[in-house]
Amino acid sequence: MASTTPAAARTAPARARLSPRRRALISRVVQYAVLFVVLGIAALAIDWDNVGTNIFNPEAARAVLPQLPRAFLNTVTYTIAAFAVGIALGTLLALMRLSSVGLYRAIATAYVEFFRGIPALLFVLTVGFGVPFAFGVQFDSVVTKVAIGLGMVSAAYIAETLRAGLQAVPKGQVEAARSLGMSHTRTMVTIVIPQAFRIVLPPMTNEVILLTKDTALVFGLGLTAADFELTKIGSNALSSPAGGGMTALFVVGFCYLIITIPLGYLARRLEAKGARSRA
Amino acid sequence: MNATPPVVQIRDLHKSYGPREVLTGVDLTVAQGEVVCIIGPSGSGKSTLLRCVNQLETATAGSIVVLDTEITDPDVDIDVVRTHVGMVFQGFNLFAHLTVLENCAIAQRKVLKRSKDEAERIALQNLERVGLGDRGAAHPAQLSGGQQQRVAIARALSMDPQLMLFDEPTSALDPELVGDVLAVMRELAEGGMTMMVVTHEMAFAREVADRVVFIDGGVIVEQGPPTEVIGNPQEPRTRLFLERVLDPTRAHPRDKD
Numbered sequence: 001m002a003s004t005t006p007a008a009a010r011t012a013p014a015r016a017r018l019s020p021r022r023r024a025l026i027s028r029v030v031q032y033a034v035l036f037v038v039l040g041i042a043a044l045a046i047d048w049d050n051v052g053t054n055i056f057n058p059e060a061a062r063a064v065l066p067q068l069p070r071a072f073l074n075t076v077t078y079t080i081a082a083f084a085v086g087i088a089l090g091t092l093l094a095l096m097r098l099s100s101v102g103l104y105r106a107i108a109t110a111y112v113e114f115f116r117g118i119p120a121l122l123f124v125l126t127v128g129f130g131v132p133f134a135f136g137v138q139f140d141s142v143v144t145k146v147a148i149g150l151g152m153v154s155a156a157y158i159a160e161t162l163r164a165g166l167q168a169v170p171k172g173q174v175e176a177a178r179s180l181g182m183s184h185t186r187t188m189v190t191i192v193i194p195q196a197f198r199i200v201l202p203p204m205t206n207e208v209i210l211l212t213k214d215t216a217l218v219f220g221l222g223l224t225a226a227d228f229e230l231t232k233i234g235s236n237a238l239s240s241p242a243g244g245g246m247t248a249l250f251v252v253g254f255c256y257l258i259i260t261i262p263l264g265y266l267a268r269r270l271e272a273k274g275a276r277s278r279a
Numbered sequence: 280m281n282a283t284p285p286v287v288q289i290r291d292l293h294k295s296y297g298p299r300e301v302l303t304g305v306d307l308t309v310a311q312g313e314v315v316c317i318i319g320p321s322g323s324g325k326s327t328l329l330r331c332v333n334q335l336e337t338a339t340a341g342s343i344v345v346l347d348t349e350i351t352d353p354d355v356d357i358d359v360v361r362t363h364v365g366m367v368f369q370g371f372n373l374f375a376h377l378t379v380l381e382n383c384a385i386a387q388r389k390v391l392k393r394s395k396d397e398a399e400r401i402a403l404q405n406l407e408r409v410g411l412g413d414r415g416a417a418h419p420a421q422l423s424g425g426q427q428q429r430v431a432i433a434r435a436l437s438m439d440p441q442l443m444l445f446d447e448p449t450s451a452l453d454p455e456l457v458g459d460v461l462a463v464m465r466e467l468a469e470g471g472m473t474m475m476v477v478t479h480e481m482a483f484a485r486e487v488a489d490r491v492v493f494i495d496g497g498v499i500v501e502q503g504p505p506t507e508v509i510g511n512p513q514e515p516r517t518r519l520f521l522e523r524v525l526d527p528t529r530a531h532p533r534d535k536d
Contacts, residue, residue, distance in 0.1 A: 175335055176372035176431075180386035180438060181362035190389055195376050 054245030060237065064248045067233050072255055075229040078146040078215040079259075083208055085151025090158030095188070097163050108159065115156035121217045124149035128221040142227040146218050154211050161203045165196035198274045205267035209260045230255050283311040284347060286442050286473045287332055292341035294327055301327045303497040304341070309442075309475060314468045316484035316505070317477045319494035320520055325477045328494065329444050332475065333357075333364045346441055362390055365435030369447040371427040373419035379406065379430050380415035383437045391438065398437075405433035409463045425456030429463055436467075443467065445476040481524060485509050493517045 018026070096108035115123070127149040132138050139145045169192045177187040197204075216231035223232060230252040237248030287309040294302040301324040309315050317325045330336040331343060334350050334357045342351045348360050374382050383402030387393045393401070406412045409429035411422075419427055428448055435443060445464065449457040461483050468474055468487050478484060484491050484505055491508040493501045493516075501514045512518045522529070 170372075172368060172370050172372035173374060176366075176368065176374070177386070178358075179333055179335065179361055179364070179366035180434070181358045181390040182386060183358050186389055190385060191374055195374075198376060 055247060055250060057245065057247040060240075060245070060247040061251050063240070064233055064237050064251055067228065068230075068251070068255065070226070071228050071230045071233045071252070072258075074227060075212065075215050075255075076259065077143060078150070078218060078229060079208070079212045081143050081147035082150035082154060082211055082215070085147045086154035086158050086207070086211065089152065089155035090162055091193070093155060093159035094162035094166060097159065098166060112156045112159055115153050116160075118153075120150060120153045120214055121220055123153055124217050125220050127152075142218065142221060142223060145221055146215065150211060150214055150217070154207060154214075157210075158204070158207055161200050161207065162196060164203075165200035166192060168199050169195045201267055201271050201274065205264060208263060212259055212263075213256060285310050285344075286313075286346060287475070288342075288344040289328075289332075290342045292328070292331060292343060293339045294324070294331060294336060295339050301497055302331070305494075305497075305499055307492065307499065307502075309473060312471045312473055313489045314472075314474045314476065314487055315490050315492060316488035317475065317492045317494060318479070318481070318484060318520070318524075319500075323494045324497045325494045326446050329446050329475055329477050332442075332444055333361050333366055335366075358390075362386075362438055363441045365432075365438060365440035365443045367428070367431050367435055367443070367445045367448045369450050371419070371424070371431050371451070373427055373430055373434070375419055377418075378415065379411065379417050379419065379422070382419065382430060383434045386434070387437055402433070402437050405436045406430070408436065408466075409433045410459070423456060424452045425459045428452065428460045432460075432463055432467070442473045442475070445474065445478070447477050447479065449478070449480055479524065481509060481521070493520065495520065 017023075093108045093111060096104040097112070099105055099108075124146070127139070127145050139148070173191055173195065174187055177191040178184075182190065215229055218227075218229060219232050219235070221227075228236075234249040234252035238246070240248075285308045287307070289305055289307040292302050292305040292307075293300070305324075305328055307315075307328075317328065319325045327336055331338050332345060332350075338351050342349060344350070345360055346363055348355060350357060350360055373379075374385065377385060380399060380402050383405060384395070384398040387398035387401060388395060391398075403412060403415060406415060409432055411426060411429055411433065414422065414426065414430075419430065422430065432448075448464070449460050452460065457480070461480060464474070464476070464483070465487050476484075476488070486505075488505050490502060491505045492499055493508055493512075493514070495516050501508055501512060501517045507513075508517065509521060512521055
């Protein structure tokens with residue numbers, strides 16, 4: 001296949017050669033052939049009976065089904081709660097990082113470096129157990145704990161994403177707004193922040209998807225059955241006497257995709273809409 | 280013209296960026312209803328001068344009085360002054376996330392606290408004035424450069440300014456779109472608006488300006504009625520500049536200075 005690269009073609013001896021188009025065609029045929037051979041070998045190597053009992057076991061799937069709606073709802077609730085905290089705090093931090101007040105910049109930078117650098121699980125545990133233990137503060141609901149724990153971590157990432165977006169808004173937009181008599185704050189709120197949010201829509205979608213999956217970390221809080229989210233259901237089923245092996249993990253994994261794939265689609269739609277008004 | 284106090288009074292204005300001096304002592308007065316065109320080679324400081332008038336650039340030294348407010352006073356509330364001073368930029372700078380009508384209404388609502396209905400009515404009036412009354416629902420990106428610049432003018436006019444600043448308003452436009460913008464500006468001038476226009480359009484300066492100011496090297500080299508400054512320049516630097524602008528195919532880099 002190396003012979004199809006331009007560099008190789010240049011150094012190849014000058015003799016009657018196939019045209020680039022024909023070589024590309026042959027290359028494609030070879031690649032498909034190799035791919036099918038690999039897939040064929042994989043299919044033969046798999047023990048399909050074992051897969052039926054341990055991975056795609058219909059009975060085990062039916063067994064976890066009743067727990068799914070509640071867990072699905074909990075996962076979505078945790079995500080929304082954490083994102084609400086993340087976006088609010090993240091916006092504040094992004095503005096602080098761009099502030100003319102040096103102390104704000106220092107605080108925001110320290111915050112971002114700290115929360116970006118520690119494992120999210122560590123902080124979720126801290127909020128769940130460490131803070132009540134150290135300060136005697138009790139968070140009653142799991143949602144509050146998740147919102148604070150995951151929200152504060154994701155705020156660090158969201159702040160960085162938003163800061164890039166704020167800086168990407170052309171300077172002329174600020175000058176136009178200021179020349180119309182808008183104050184600095186008014187300009188940020190009315191002109192800069194709305195445009196920054198449009199710019200960061202794709203990376204922000206990533207943040208939401210990451211957050212959705214990070215809600216799995218709440219297992220560290222020691223939940224009651226009513227607070228179980230999807231991953232907890234899956235991991236409980238692993239050790240259930242009903243068997244089915246990995247089936248439950250596949251089922252809850254599929255549930256995550258039900259959340260994240262439409263989210264990606266929605267983001268692409270919004271992006272296309274924004275592009276229409278810009279292009 | 281001397282019946283009312285001047286709209287803009289600049290005294291001994293200096294502006295430097297670090298060690299680089301852009302303006303080195305500019306005195307300029309603009310009277311009520313006067314149209315002043317500022318011309319000069321690129322890098323001469325003419326845009327900087329204009330941007331100092333609404334403090335998009337802060338003067339290094341000297342004083343600027345705009346509409347009876349000394350804006351070089353460090354404690355000035357510049358936002359109040361800016362509501363009376365419209366500005367039109369070379370790059371249009373329309374708010375990309377808002378429709379044309381919203382572009383013209385937003386500052387009225389947020390700054391002048393006009394109601395939504397009133398702001399949109401005034402916005403529409405001004406859009407009609409620049410010939411774009413039917414494009415209110417469009418987004419800026421859907422308009423041509425000339426249309427965008429006319430919206431920018433309507434946006435500034437919606438604030439009922441007493442002074443309009445134009446910073447090379449036609450320099451980013453395709454040649455066939457320049458005329459529409461200049462026609463709007465001419466109409467505005469004929470309506471009695473006080474205007475400061477940084478421009479390379481000598482035909483516009485000659486026909487519309489009450490006074491032409493030629494700036495080079497950070498100072499005003501020559502100023503007066505267009506018939507004199509453009510028609511019969513006295514300073515060699517003005518003459519050289521005009522030759523190069525009016526007859527660019529003849530000018531040769533070799534001949535400079």
